[in-house]
Amino acid sequence: MIATNRERPRVLLYEGAGAEPIDAALRRSIVPKLLDRGYTVTRITQNANLGNLGHTELIILGHFTRPADFQSDQGDLKIHTRDVRDDSLETLTEYIDAVAAGVSEARPHWKPWFPVIDYDRCTNCMQCLSFCLFDVYGVNQANQITVQNQTNCKTDCPACSRVCPEVAILFPKYKAGPINGDEVNQDDVRREAMKVDISALLGGDIYSMLKDRSEKAKSRFSKERDDDRALKERQRCLDKLKSNLDGLEIPAEVLSSLPSFDQIQSKAQAAKQRAEQALADASLKPTTP
Amino acid sequence: MSDHRPILYCRCAYAKVLPEEVKDRVLERLIDSNLPFESVSDLCEMSARKDPGLVALSQQDGLRIVACYPRAVKWLFSAAGAAIQTESSQSESSQSESSQSESSQSDAKQPGYIEVLNMRTDTADMVCAKLGIGTIETAEGAES
Ligand code: SF4
Ligand code: SF4
Numbered sequence: 001m002i003a004t005n006r007e008r009p010r011v012l013l014y015e016g017a018g019a020e021p022i023d024a025a026l027r028r029s030i031v032p033k034l035l036d037r038g039y040t041v042t043r044i045t046q047n048a049n050l051g052n053l054g055h056t057e058l059i060i061l062g063h064f065t066r067p068a069d070f071q072s073d074q075g076d077l078k079i080h081t082r083d084v085r086d087d088s089l090e091t092l093t094e095y096i097d098a099v100a101a102g103v104s105e106a107r108p109h110w111k112p113w114f115p116v117i118d119y120d121r122c123t124n125c126m127q128c129l130s131f132c133l134f135d136v137y138g139v140n141q142a143n144q145i146t147v148q149n150q151t152n153c154k155t156d157c158p159a160c161s162r163v164c165p166e167v168a169i170l171f172p173k174y175k176a177g178p179i180n181g182d183e184v185n186q187d188d189v190r191r192e193a194m195k196v197d198i199s200a201l202l203g204g205d206i207y208s209m210l211k212d213r214s215e216k217a218k219s220r221f222s223k224e225r226d227d228d229r230a231l232k233e234r235q236r237c238l239d240k241l242k243s244n245l246d247g248l249e250i251p252a253e254v255l256s257s258l259p260s261f262d263q264i265q266s267k268a269q270a271a272k273q274r275a276e277q278a279l280a281d282a283s284l285k286p287t288t289p
Numbered sequence: 290m291s292d293h294r295p296i297l298y299c300r301c302a303y304a305k306v307l308p309e310e311v312k313d314r315v316l317e318r319l320i321d322s323n324l325p326f327e328s329v330s331d332l333c334e335m336s337a338r339k340d341p342g343l344v345a346l347s348q349q350d351g352l353r354i355v356a357c358y359p360r361a362v363k364w365l366f367s368a369a370g371a372a373i374q375t376e377s378s379q380s381e382s383s384q385s386e387s388s389q390s391e392s393s394q395s396d397a398k399q400p401g402y403i404e405v406l407n408m409r410t411d412t413a414d415m416v417c418a419k420l421g422i423g424t425i426e427t428a429e430g431a432e433s
Contacts, residue, residue: 040342
């Protein structure tokens with residue numbers, strides 16, 4: 001789903017020995033354009049060593065004053081050289097895109113939205129693992145909580161950050177602190193401690209709440225629970241959940257794309273078991289950073 | 290006196306979390322300066338795919354990263370297997386500007402520490418000043 005460095009060329013603006021500075025207007029327009037299209041852009045102004053970032057294709061752009069002959073000591077790096085003195089923004093972009101197209105097909109756009117754990121704060125309590133229904137979290141070999149499936153995360157949904165009792169989950173692209181990575185202050189920590197036990201509400205009780213309500217409905221209306229009723233119950237619970245989320249915005253698409261009642265129950269159960277297992281294992285072996 | 294520490298600029302291309310005028314102006318000034326630099330589309334995306342480039346970048350001595358919150362940058366690198374120690378030289382709520390520039394200078398001397406400049410909280414002028422590329426000038430005057 002996400003392009004790798006083996007699939008996307010790196011672009012080098014070469015302004016070292018044997019070249020003049022590239023036209024200022026062209027430089028100013030091409031760099032942001034390439035970055036916005038997913039390229040890595042490096043500028044070298046002296047005979048510096050180009051660090052290896054794992055790319056297999058390198059496009060060197062320059063206004064060369066002598067024949068450009070670049071060698072690479074990076075085994076599989078293929079070099080494309082282009083004298084840009086006659087290029088416009090359009091011709092240069094076309095050239096670079098053509099080289100890139102020869103390397104791989106364009107990938108669908110993905111907004112990189114996923115949780116990032118601040119291990120200076122995390123206590124490995126596994127509440128996030130128990131909570132997430134989309135298998136974003138997992139445990140590593142040291143039984144430490146880790147984010148395993150970033151692309152499973154529901155875009156713009158920061159809910160699990162509020163489950164964490166330690167304010168240890170970040171979403172760098174979130175609009176407000178401390179979830180966006182801003183420093184955690186004492187007020188944030190106090191708020192986490194004082195608010196409704198959202199982790200219980202979300203991590204376990206939301207499922208039992210759904211279940212209880214469903215059970216009550218069952219006894220009241222004998223065995224007539226149908227899909228509609230279950231759906232209504234779920235909606236009511238989700239509304240309650242939303243009102244307890246302290247202003248945190250969970251996109252409607254995320255709420256409506258939650259799995260069915262039965263799926264929620266079995267996923268929650270599985271996640272809980274994984275968390276419990278990891279905690280049990282972790283108590284046998286100390287976790288390593 | 291020019292500063293030769295390497296610079297990594299993050300474009301934050303896949304979301305609108307950095308103020309456009311800040312990220313555009315900083316990049317423009319960087320391009321107009323004579324400094325070498327590394328620039329990437331989106332550190333978040335690189336972290337998500339555990340880009341080995343992050344490990345290589347993190348090993349550059351005295352690296353300065355122009356992106357967003359230092360805590361976010363630190364743990365994005367960590368998630369990609371690149372352990373870094375960050376020092377903020379941003380204007381965090383309670384710091385005064387003079388104490389920031391002092392701390393930024395002293396941080397620069399600490400080996401193994403990576404300085405993170407925050408385009409979410411700082412103005413383009415502040416970021417450029419910390420990079421040693423002065424305040425915003427007209428693009429024409431910037432080449433020399
Ligand atoms: S909920 Fe927070 S403290 Fe607990 S394991 Fe997850 S990130 Fe760590
Ligand atoms: S690291 Fe910060 S500036 Fe860079 S892409 Fe992520 S949120 Fe944006």
